[in-house]
Structures are given as structure tokens and as C-alpha cells.
Amino acid sequence: MSIAPPPTPLPPPTPWKLKHLLGLEELSIQEITAILDTAESFGEVSKRSRKKVPALQGRIVFNLFFENSTRTRTSFSLAAKRLSADTQDFTASVSSLSKGETFIDTAKNIEAMGADVMVVRHPTPGAPHLLARHVSSSIINAGDGAHEHPTQGLLDLLTIRKKKKKIEGLTVGLVGDISHSRVARSNIWGLTKLGAHVILCGPPTLVPKCLEKLGCEVAHRLDDVMHRLDVVNVLRIQFERAAGGQFPSVAEYSHFYGMTQARIDMARSDLLLLAPGPINRGVELTPEVADGPNSAILEQVTNGLAVRMAVLHLLSGKFDQKPSEMGL
Amino acid sequence: MTQPDRILCDAARLTAHITSLADQIASAHHSDIPLRLIGVRSRGVPIAERIAHELTTRLGIAIPVGAVDITLYRDDLTGSGRWPVLRGTDVPFDVEDAEIVLVDDVLYTGRTIRAAMNAVCDLGRPASVKLAVLVDRGGRELPIHPDYVGMRVEVSPTAIVRVHVAPHDIDEGIFQIERPKQARK
Structure with a gap:
């Protein structure tokens, strides 16, 4: 048997520096393609009997959902778990928001607990963008009003x-x-x-x-x-x-x-x-x-899991090649 | 790529080293356990395929080849601004109770092999895992030792040892490159 050689990737124009995923409007064609390529190769992990890789070991992914969601939240949680990250759900209805805390203060508290990634769903368009300007964690927009998902x-x-x-x-x-x-x-x-x-x-x-x-x-x-x-x-x-x-x-x-x-x-x-x-x-x-x-x-549901794994992995920015191929 | 400072091995000797690896693997193999090769992406894979081709002739049975991508298993990655290249793990056979030979181009710190072992063991429980490398350049940082070696070289810790092999490269051989100033992390 023979394994086809990998296609030669086109030389990317700039360093990879995707920190947040706020919308597809902000992404370049090359970034979108890189995410899709990565997601395709993550499909294999979900087919293993042991569906887990250690890529995000020791990292914390927070789900901040200010709107109802079952499938998107579950999909993000599972994606994070398959990469060995720890996940924590934060539900608005039982939080201090009902006691008057502001959205940004809530996020800053979660950041202080060590969140590496916040997955945010909010009824107000632009809410994830606002957080991206105020906290140092990576922000993933999981739906902001009628704006983007x-x-x-x-x-x-x-x-x-x-x-x-x-x-x-x-x-x-x-x-x-x-x-x-x-x-x-x-x-x-x-x-x-x-x-x-x-x-x-x-x-x-x-x-x-x-x-x-x-x-x-x-x-x-x-x-x-x-x-x-x-x-x-x-x-x-x-x-x-x-x-x-x-x-x-x-x-x-x-x-x-x-x-x-x-x-x-x-x-x-x-x-x-x-x-x-x-x-x-x-x-x-x-x-x-x-x-x-x-x-x-x-x-689509199966692919959704692969896409979310790819995004979580890619926002971490840690995917160098083998040292021998980088000259190390 | 950078001009090589020294040619450690030409194309003909590279092929001879691959033949030598196949000889070593064949003589150590016990026929009652299924033998499988797994190349570490990228250049471990074509080397594994060539070894398997020679083993097939020697042993008279087809030796399947798989590929592991160890990106998701490394412990020492840094955000370097490189674009993602995830080629995926592709092991089209059961590793359970098989004799697995991991194949890589250059053995240096041992960290790649540590990651590759974890990746293989996530797929099942092999009877044994052995390591074949085309070049051992020393400098281990983990207790990992190759079972089968094509050639050993002594180079300074700052040097880069690079294997060129088809279909990734046209000019086959093993090259030493002195690194520009940039210090190793």
C-alpha cells in the first residue's frame, strides 16, 4: 500500500496570528482554508475508539452562553474535551448578572480564573468583539444576535x-x-x-x-x-x-x-x-x-465537532512542525 | 533551503542505509507476530514505505505502512507564527497485538518519538513498539534509544541535520547545515 504525499501548501503571506474567531467577515481566504483543512484531519480523531488527543492539555475553555443553546454548547464542550482541555459552563440565568454585574466584569472574573478561551453566545451583535477588546483570553463567537455564527x-x-x-x-x-x-x-x-x-x-x-x-x-x-x-x-x-x-x-x-x-x-x-x-x-x-x-x-453535526476542534486548536497557535523540519 | 555545509550521505548511500534498516528489522522479527511500520510525518513516511517494500521481498508477505502526525502530542510547541500544517494520522490497520516499528528520519532529542509513541498507543495496545531511524545524531533529552539505525553522525548541537527523500525532495541525501545565529530555544 502507499500513502499519498501531502499536497504542498502555498506559502502563506503573513505569520499565523489568529487569536479570536469573531466572524468570517474578518478572516482571509487562506485562514478559512487553513481551518477547513485542519478540521478535515481532525475527523480521524473522532473515528478512533479512544477519541482524545492531548493538544490542549491543561487549558481551560469557558462556555459563556447568554442565550439558550444545546447543540452548539455541547459541540464546543465535546470538541474541547477531545483536545483534553478542561471545560466549564457558565449560564447567565444563575449568575451574578442577575445580581447586576456587568458583562465585562463577568468576563474579567472568568479571565481571572484562568480561562484560555471563552466561547461566547450573546443576543447583542458585537458582544464577543467587545470582550475581545477587554480580556486577554481568546474569544470565539458562538452566535451574536443576528450578526454572525x-x-x-x-x-x-x-x-x-x-x-x-x-x-x-x-x-x-x-x-x-x-x-x-x-x-x-x-x-x-x-x-x-x-x-x-x-x-x-x-x-x-x-x-x-x-x-x-x-x-x-x-x-x-x-x-x-x-x-x-x-x-x-x-x-x-x-x-x-x-x-x-x-x-x-x-x-x-x-x-x-x-x-x-x-x-x-x-x-x-x-x-x-x-x-x-x-x-x-x-x-x-x-x-x-x-x-x-x-x-x-x-x-453537518459531525463536521461541526471537527470544525470546533480545529478552531480551538488553531487559536492556541501551537502547531509547529517537527523540530527537524524547522531546523531544530 | 539554505546551502548545505556538508553532505553527510548521497542518494546511493541513503538507499543502502534503507536496505540496511530492512535487513536489521527482518533479522530481529519473529514470524508469529504481525509486523507493521508507522512513519512519523512527514519524511518518516516515505522512508517507512521503502523499508516495507524491501521487507515484503525478504519476508514474502506484505508489510502495511501507516503514518502518524504528532503535532497534537508535542509538549514543547511555541506560538511561532507558523501556519498550521496538520496532515493527520492515517493508520489503516489494527495496532493491537502487533509489532510496531516507528520510522523517522532524524533522531535527536527524542521528543518527537515520545510524542509518536503516545500517538500510536492511543490507537490500541501493540505487542511491542520499536524504533528505526535513518540518522542518529545524538543529543538525547529523554531516555529513548533506537533499535535500528541507518547511520550515526557526530555534529555540533547548533547544526541542523536534514534528510531529503522523494517525494518530498528531488535531491536525495542527508545534509548538515550550520544554523545562522538564531539560538535554539
């Missing part, structure tokens, strides 16, 4: 790249509530940087024309664009963020924008279907579509 964007990119073997030149549809979706924003930045054509589709109240400024195409009739798509990412209606009144009824939304088998049949047979979850079966997509052959929804 970079690890979700990265795991969508990884799933597309693994399934389609490329991203450049693909046409990717983002369907649903683009206005209130941080997942959409991270997808748009990542996909356009890597050379995909992005079509945003939904009712005009949720997909305003001004989104074209982000380098996307805006469409309001899903049936008209289905045949052009290589990938469709079906976003959840953000009932908690939408003020209401953006569409007459859930049933009507589902009629025009729900992903049904009839719509899948309009598209190419190799259409890749993604959904960030949690999915509302029967609203954004029908059960037969969610569980059908085009769906990669559960692979």
Missing part, C-alpha cells in the same frame, strides 16, 4: 467541500429568514470569499433587496431558482428574533418556501441539502426531505 458558517463550508470536493463555482441557495439569521451572514461571507455564487431566497420582508450589497443575488420565488442550485441551505424561521408580521402565516410561508420533495425534484439530482438546525419538520422542510438522500443534516 462563524463556526456554523465554517461547518457548512466544510460539509459542502467534503460533499462537492470544491466550493468555487458552486451556486448555493440560502432559503428563509435571511434578515434575522446570523447563520446566513456567516454563510454569505464564507461562501462569497471562497468563490461560490450565493442566491438568497425568501419573502421580501425577510430577504430585502439591500442584501445584494453583500455580493449576493436576491430572489423571492424559490421555484424559479431551484434548478440552478448545487447546494441549498434551509434556514430556520427565527421566531424569537422576528417581530412578527413578516409573513401572513406559517402555513403560507411553508407553501412558498418550504423544502418539499416536489421542490427537490425541480433541482439537479445531486443537490446537497443543508439545514443548521434545530429543524422545524413540516415548516421549513418536510420529514421525507430532511431524512432523504440529498440531506447532509447529520453530517
